[in-house]
Amino acid sequence: MAATLTEDLTLVYDALFAAFGHQGWWPAETPFETMVGAILTQNVSWKNAAQAVRNLEDAGMLDPHLLAAADPADIARRIVPSRFYNQKAERIHEFAGVYVAEFGADPAAMAAVETRELRERLLALRGFGKETADTILLYACEKPVFVVDAYTRRIFSRYGLLPEGASYDRTQRLFAENLDPDVALFNDYHAQIVCLGKTVCKTSPLCDRCPIREVRGTLRCAVGRM
Missing domain, CATH: 1.10.340.30 (Hypothetical protein; domain 2)
Structure with a gap:
């Protein structure tokens, strides 16, 4: 199961990166x-x-x-x-x-x-x-801690990787237990999720524009089923 989750999470990140490019977060000078x-x-x-x-x-x-x-x-x-x-x-x-x-x-x-x-x-x-x-x-501080927000819970529950209403800790464990503790990856992955949540996977989602819909394997969106 863990290997499947690792593959799914990696495929999602790769699809987001291909669609949106590196996000360059956090935008600050110091x-x-x-x-x-x-x-x-x-x-x-x-x-x-x-x-x-x-x-x-x-x-x-x-x-x-x-x-x-x-x-x-x-x-x-x-x-x-x-x-x-x-x-x-x-x-x-x-x-x-x-x-x-x-x-x-x-x-x-x-x-x-x-x-x-x-x-x-x-x-x-x-x-x-x-x-x-x-x-x-x-x-x-550049520590490998995955940041969770409302977009994370919304997107990954729609794709069945989290139960609806998953807690912060439950959501964080999904990434911490199935991805290598890589600061650069966690940094950009969170930024990619924010980008998807703000532009596509909204409360009323624009499923035809979603880059994750092309990801196969075990991933299926409960909102925009094809």
């Missing part, structure tokens, strides 16, 4: 920008989160020491496009303080911490869920 972006993109599109990041940068505030020392209200007014900006300002302020105090604002020092231990530390922060923590682990 690891810290990625960390802040992971907080800002909670419950909002990346376009809005990116605008909030640019606002911080334009204000000269995209610095861990400055954000740790800033009044959260000053952060909040810069990140209005990200929605829930007061809550996110508090989260950024708290995270920046931890990043400075515990890791010396050094991404290499943060990345040197064992993955499970670092994940638990991130999840202990107020407002940090599994997707936010794993985004930081994968994209900022």
Whole structure:
């Protein structure tokens, strides 16, 4: 069974890569920008989160020491496009303080911490869920942790690789247990899933445009059966 799942997941990735090309995620200049972006993109599109990041940068505030020392209200007014900006300002302020105090604002020092231990530390922060923590682990710390989102659950349940309503952990295990722990692969695979979910495999899917529909083997979409 595991070999079949490995083959299926590989075929899906290859089809997505052929259709969309390498996605080049996460779009950030520094690891810290990625960390802040992971907080800002909670419950909002990346376009809005990116605008909030640019606002911080334009204000000269995209610095861990400055954000740790800033009044959260000053952060909040810069990140209005990200929605829930007061809550996110508090989260950024708290995270920046931890990043400075515990890791010396050094991404290499943060990345040197064992993955499970670092994940638990991130999840202990107020407002940090599994997707936010794993985004930081994968994209900022370059740890082979597969990031799961709503697109992942939607697409792979439609193809019968996950039960409908699968949990975050169940979904993550599908990839972690059947693919090699490869940072570059996990990075681009997640980005490919986001691309497919946003453009094709929507709530009302455009099945005739889906690149995965050409994949054979055990894969069959429950929505767009041919």
